[in-house]
Amino acid sequence: MDGTQFAALRWRSMKPACIGIALALVGCGSQSRSECEALRTTESVLNELAWAAEQADAGRTPRTYLEAFQRQGVQQLKQSAQELRPHDPTAAGIVDGVAGYAGTPDRLRAAARSLRAREATLEAA
Amino acid sequence: MKPLELTLGILTAVGGFVDISELVFVSQAGARFGYALIWVIVLATVGIIVFGEMSGRIAAVSRQPMFTIIRKELGLTLGGVTLIGGLVSTLVTCAAEIGGVALVLQLLTGGSYLLLAALATTVFAASIWLLPFKWIERSYGLLGLVMLVFAAALLALDPPWSHIAAGLVPRVPAGLSQQDMLVYGYFVVALISAIMFPYELYFYSSGGVEDAWSKADLSTNRVTSIVGMSLGALMAIVLLCLAAQELGPRGISPEQVGAVVLQPGLAFGKLGVILGLLGILTAVAGAAIETCLANAYAVSQFFGWRWGRHRPPQDTPLFTLAWLVVFALALALVCTGVEVTDLADYAVVLSIVVLPLSFLPLLLAGNDPVLMRDQVNGPWSRRLGWLFYGLVVLAAVAAVPLYLLTLGGKL
Numbered sequence: 001m002d003g004t005q006f007a008a009l010r011w012r013s014m015k016p017a018c019i020g021i022a023l024a025l026v027g028c029g030s031q032s033r034s035e036c037e038a039l040r041t042t043e044s045v046l047n048e049l050a051w052a053a054e055q056a057d058a059g060r061t062p063r064t065y066l067e068a069f070q071r072q073g074v075q076q077l078k079q080s081a082q083e084l085r086p087h088d089p090t091a092a093g094i095v096d097g098v099a100g101y102a103g104t105p106d107r108l109r110a111a112a113r114s115l116r117a118r119e120a121t122l123e124a125a
Numbered sequence: 126m127k128p129l130e131l132t133l134g135i136l137t138a139v140g141g142f143v144d145i146s147e148l149v150f151v152s153q154a155g156a157r158f159g160y161a162l163i164w165v166i167v168l169a170t171v172g173i174i175v176f177g178e179m180s181g182r183i184a185a186v187s188r189q190p191m192f193t194i195i196r197k198e199l200g201l202t203l204g205g206v207t208l209i210g211g212l213v214s215t216l217v218t219c220a221a222e223i224g225g226v227a228l229v230l231q232l233l234t235g236g237s238y239l240l241l242a243a244l245a246t247t248v249f250a251a252s253i254w255l256l257p258f259k260w261i262e263r264s265y266g267l268l269g270l271v272m273l274v275f276a277a278a279l280l281a282l283d284p285p286w287s288h289i290a291a292g293l294v295p296r297v298p299a300g301l302s303q304q305d306m307l308v309y310g311y312f313v314v315a316l317i318s319a320i321m322f323p324y325e326l327y328f329y330s331s332g333g334v335e336d337a338w339s340k341a342d343l344s345t346n347r348v349t350s351i352v353g354m355s356l357g358a359l360m361a362i363v364l365l366c367l368a369a370q371e372l373g374p375r376g377i378s379p380e381q382v383g384a385v386v387l388q389p390g391l392a393f394g395k396l397g398v399i400l401g402l403l404g405i406l407t408a409v410a411g412a413a414i415e416t417c418l419a420n421a422y423a424v425s426q427f428f429g430w431r432w433g434r435h436r437p438p439q440d441t442p443l444f445t446l447a448w449l450v451v452f453a454l455a456l457a458l459v460c461t462g463v464e465v466t467d468l469a470d471y472a473v474v475l476s477i478v479v480l481p482l483s484f485l486p487l488l489l490a491g492n493d494p495v496l497m498r499d500q501v502n503g504p505w506s507r508r509l510g511w512l513f514y515g516l517v518v519l520a521a522v523a524a525v526p527l528y529l530l531t532l533g534g535k536l
Contacts, residue, residue, distance in 0.1 A: 033532065033536060034532065036536055037532045037535040037536060040378070040535055040536070041380055041535060043376060044376065044377050044378045044379070044380050045380050045381065047375055047376040047377045048377050048379065048380065048381055048384040048387075051375055051377065051384070051387055052383075052384070052387060055387055055390055055391070059394065059395070060390045060391065060394045060395060060397075060398070061387070061390055061395060061398050062395050062398060062399060064232075064233065064234065064235045065232050065233070065383070065386075065398055065399075065402070067235060068231050068232045068234075068235045068383070069232060069381065069383045069384075072228070072231070072232075072381055072383065073381060076380065076381070112376060116376070123304075
């Protein structure tokens with residue numbers, strides 16, 4: 001575990017509490033709202049990784065940048081999966097499926113679309 | 126007015142305009158709402174020009190920097206509240222800048238995030254210790270001009286000019302749900318805050334005193350603040366337009382700072398990505414130094430300590446200790462692992478809450494004929510000052526509820 005992962009773990013343990021306090025403050029605490037936020041954020045990270053991979057395939061990104069960008073993205077995906085797991089294990093599973101590696105653009109986009117569909121269902125509910 | 130000094134001052138203002146919060150918020154705003162929020166950037170820029178020019182004029186005429194004025198106008202208690210609020214919001218901003226620099230360095234070198242954050246902070250501290258004020262201001266500001274690669278990318282990607290022009294007109298996009306309306310409102314407030322950060326005035330006003338401005342420098346102050354900040358705002362508009370054109374349609378609301386440089390990459394390939402990273406690196410590094418110094422200026426001026434980079438560090442021990450402590454605390458905040466985009470969120474919300482208390486003393490001092498003599502605010506400065514003050518108060522009242530209701534614009 002490098003310093004970034006260690007620091008991220010500590011933050012991960014604090015973030016739900018911070019969001020919970022914030023929601024409680026306005027009296028509008030709702031699990032689905034924070035779940036929606038997590039889904040939307042994760043969807044964007046997946047699309048960012050997909051676009052970066054496409055640009056790399058087209059020879060438009062330096063290798064060091066791409067590798068570091070993918071590491072940062074994968075780490076965010078792992079955090080997202082942990083946030084989602086208690087309330088939406090299916091969504092967490094979708095993220096797990098692509099978070100172990102950078103993934104191909106198509107698989108990343110497909111995962112993003114699945115999360116988008118779950119978010120739409122949540123919003124409708 | 127010396128032409129070279131003036132040109133350098135303007136270029137410095139342009140290069141130093143963009144910081145990590147602006148980068149995050151204008152990109153997210155463009156990705157989510159297209160070109161519909163351009164008018165907010167224009168509006169907030171007029172506001173920061175009005176107050177920036179005023180703070181520089183007060184510094185030149187009275188030789189008093191901002192926190193001396195704040196303590197005088199608000200008294201010890203309310204002034205103290207302003208000081209604490211300003212210190213906290215600027216410290217969080219400083220941490221966001223250091224984290225942003227570390228992320229960009231990681232993308233350039235592949236190194237460890239925390240190690241790079243520590244290394245960057247050491248380089249910033251050495252810059253402040255070793256370089257004269259003007260060199261600090263100019264070198265980072267001028268290097269920030271590499272950000273112009275984003276403007277070149279926008280031009281190369283053939284933007285829809287009619288949509289951009291339409292974004293200059295204040296409006297709420299049609300067909301937004303109630304939730305989207307709240308998020309739109311949050312972005313309006315966040316953009317105002319990100320462009321009118323209080324630290325910018327603490328730094329600008331103190332810089333005027335550092336550079337020993339006098340009445341002879343009033344024209345330089347006016348032209349630098351108007352032209353420099355306007356051109357700097359154009360850079361923010363460019364980032365928003367790129368995000369509207371390239372990020373939004375791809376379902377991206379940038380959660381990673383590195384995603385933003387894929388846009389110049391689209392136009393110029395690997396060179397575009399590298400220049401984009403270097404541009405962000407220098408612009409954000411400059412902002413890290415400005416925020417750190419702004420806090421040290423604030424606390425030193427409030428308590429009447431000897432301060433300034435025009436004096437050697439050993440002549441200003443408390444001021445020197447203050448900026449070293451600010452860097453140490455900001456780095457500690459980064460080491461907790463809080464994400465840079467979250468820090469940027471907290472920074473804008475905290476800053477907008479502090480803005481009314483920071484701007485009021487400035488307005489009162491600028492309107493004071495005893496202090497300002499023949500340079501007292503004219504009718505336009507006065508009207509615009511109160512108008513923007515009212516806007517800032519409204520934004521401050523709305524900021525926290527909107528942040529909580531939209532989970533920082535993420536819903």
